[in-house]
Amino acid sequence: MKELIDYLLTFGDFKPCQLELITGKAQLTELRKDEYFSKAGQVPRQVGFVVEGVLRGCYYTHTGEEVTRCFISENSLVADYLNFEANLVSSEYLQACTDCKLLTFSRLDWDSLSELVEGWDIAKYKMVQVCLYQKSRKAPVISQDATTRYLEFLERHPLLVNRVPLAYVASYLGVTQQSLSRIRRTIR
Structure with a gap:
């Protein structure tokens, strides 16, 4: 309480x-x-x-x-x-x-x-x-490239990416799960 x-x-x-x-x-x-x-x-x-x-x-x-x-x-x-x-x-x-x-x-x-x-x-x-x-929908602007949207997501929600299924993150970002996996590999 x-x-x-x-x-x-x-x-x-x-x-x-x-x-x-x-x-x-x-x-x-x-x-x-x-x-x-x-x-x-x-x-x-x-x-x-x-x-x-x-x-x-x-x-x-x-x-x-x-x-x-x-x-x-x-x-x-x-x-x-x-x-x-x-x-x-x-x-x-x-x-x-x-x-x-x-x-x-x-x-x-x-x-x-x-x-x-x-x-x-x-x-x-x-x-x-x-x-x-x-x-309210605060997802990054769809006109941004997917990598930029993901980096902004990490900045806004640094602890969420390891707590929620990546399928939900991909859906939030407006990308496929495969695209998100590819983005994650390239920025590591």
Whole structure:
């Protein structure tokens, strides 16, 4: 819970009793690698905080190609928040790339904090903005050559390349896995 408390304190000046109320609503959830936090075709039902592990946001194109849009790692909020908030069916997946430990909030608990904790709505707004920014597609510009995109990925996410399957990295970069292997060999 310490990680969640530290995270919350970056968005609001909560008193210990308020932090206790918030953390009291959180449930420890474990996901195995490849399990889904939320799925396309379903309404997202929870908001999570990543304590350990890496998840990815992905979707399928109309031709069936899988596209990794983002990676979400420790000390980050994970949610398909726009669909969660609007109670709409999602068009993307949030999937565990590694075994994960999350602290999760149901819709009821997440919403009830607005009534129970002074300053929650302001902090929630700030947390959601960061979450949405992290989930927005930040892949390198496709007009760049593949090597440049990979080098920028390494610079932005130095610890991820050894934690997630290379197929996901290739998908994120918009290259085939074979091309990524070739790039990795040439820059070593």
